[in-house]
Amino acid sequence: METFNLTPSNPSTFILNGIPGLEAAHIWISIPFSTCYIICLLANFTVLFVVGKEQTLHKPMFLLLCMLALTDIGQSTCITPKALSIFWFRSKGITMDGCLTQIFFIYVLGATHSAVLVIMAFDRYVAICHPLRYATILTNARIGKLGLVGLIRAVLLILPMTLLLRRLPFCANRVILQTYCEHIAVVKISCGETTVNRMYSLVVLLVINVSDLTLIGLSYGLIIRAVLIISSKKANRKALNTCTAHICVMLTSCTPYLFSTLTQRFGQGIAAHAHILLANLYLLVPPMLNPIIYGIKTKELRDKVGKYTCRM
Template structure:
C-alpha cells in the first residue's frame, strides 16, 4: 500500500470526515454543537469578567475558577469551530501542521483542566481541615504557581506526541473518521508500528488523569475524616456543602472523559458515530455546565453575576 511520511515531501493534508455514518445529518448535528459552544463562551467569559471586575472575588477559590474557565474555553475552541466548518460548509481538509497543532492544544487543555481540578480539591481540603491557616497556605500567588506548574506539566508530557506522530508513515488514505484530530484516530490510518505511540498515550493518561484522580480521592478521604470528627450535624452539612460544587464539576468533567477513553480502547462493537458523538460530548458539555454549576451553587458569585446582568 502506498504510504507517506509526515516529514517527507508527500501529501500535506488530512481529511476530517465529521461524524461517520451521519454525514446527511451534519446540519442537524451542528445545532447542539453551536448552541452548547455559544453557551459555554458566554458562561465562561462572564465568570472571567465578573471575577476580574469585583475585588471582593480576588480570592484563591475564584482564581481557580478563572483558570477552569480558561481551560474550558481552550478545550471547546480547539475543536468546535473546525467541526462547524465541516458541518456547515464541508470544509473537511486540514493541514498536517494544523492537525497536529489542534491535537496538541486540545490535550494541553485537557491535562491543564485536570490539574486545576486537583488544585480545587486541595483548596477544599485546606478550607475544611485547616481553616485557620487557609489565608496563609493558599495565597493568590501560590494558586497562580500551582496553575503554572499544571500547564508546564501538560506541555512537557504532551510535546512528544506530535513530534513522534510526525515520524510515522501514513497510508495513502488520509481520511480521519472524526470531527477533530485525535491521537487514536491518527494511529488508525498509520501504516507503521504504533505500539510505542499507544503505550505513550496510555502512560500520559495515567500520569495526568489517573494520578490526578488519585490525588483528588486522597484529598476527599482526608476531608471526610475531618468532617466526621465534627460533632455538630449543622457543621457537617456546611462543610460538605462547600465541596458539592467541586464534586459536580468533577463528575461532569471526568465521567464523559473516562467513558470516551474506555469505549475508544475497548468498545470495538460500538458504532463509530456513537463513539464520535460521545467523545464530542466531553468537548461540549463540561465547558457549558461548569460556569452554570458555579454560578448556581456559589452565592457570592451568583449575586455578582446578577448584579452585572441587571445593568445590561
C-alpha cells in the first residue's frame, strides 16, 4: 500500500488529473469542450456588443442580459483553457495559489450568476404585475446596484471558503481527480481535519441555493396569481411568453448544477469520470446556451443581432 507523508507541507504544485479512465480519449473530449467554449465566447460577446451599441437596448432587462453574459464568460474561462491544456499538452500542474484563485472565481461567478437570475425573476414580476410602474421601479441604476449587491454577497460568502482551504495541510497525495480545482475535490486530498471546510461549504451552498430559489419561486408564484386574474387568454399567453426565456435559462443552469453537486457529495457509487464530466457540463453548456435562448426568445435582441449579422 502506498504511504503518504503526513507532514503538513506548504505550496508547491497540485496535479489536475483530467478525466481518469478516459485519458486515451482526452483529444476527442477536447473537441466538444473547445467547441462549447468558442460558441460561448462568440454568443456572449455578441450580446455584449449589440446591447452596448444599440441605445434602444439600454434597458434593465438587457443590462441583466449583459450581467449574465459576463458571468457566463467568466465561469467558462475559469476552467476551459486549463482543461484544454491538460487534454492537448498534458500540462497538469497548477500551483496552490493558482488553484485557490480558480476556486474563488468559479464560485464567486456562480453565486453572482444565481443572484442575476433572482433579479431577472424580480424584473419579470414587476413587468407583469406592475407594468405601469415598471420604468420607475426598475431603472438601470437600480439594476446596477442590485447586481453589485449580488457580487458583494458572493465575495463575502466565498472568500472565507477559500481562506479555509489555505489552512489545510496537503501531504504526498496532491493529485486532484478533476480538470479544474473544484472545492470538494481539493478538500478530499487534504491529510488534515476537513470538517469545518465541508460544513462551511455546505452552509454556503444552502444559503445561496435555498434563498435564491425561494425568491425566484415567490416571484413566479405572484406572477402566476396575476396571470390567473387576467381574463383574456391572449393576454395570459403574452404574459407567460415574457417568462419563457428566463425559465429555460433557469432549467439549463440549475439542472446540471444540482446533479453535479449531489453526485459530488452523495454519489459514491457513480464512476469518477461521470462526476468530472457532470462538473464540467454545468460550467460549459449553460454559458453556451443562455445567450442563444435569449437571442431566440427576445424579439428586440434578435432583430438587432440580425441587423449586425446582415452588415457582415
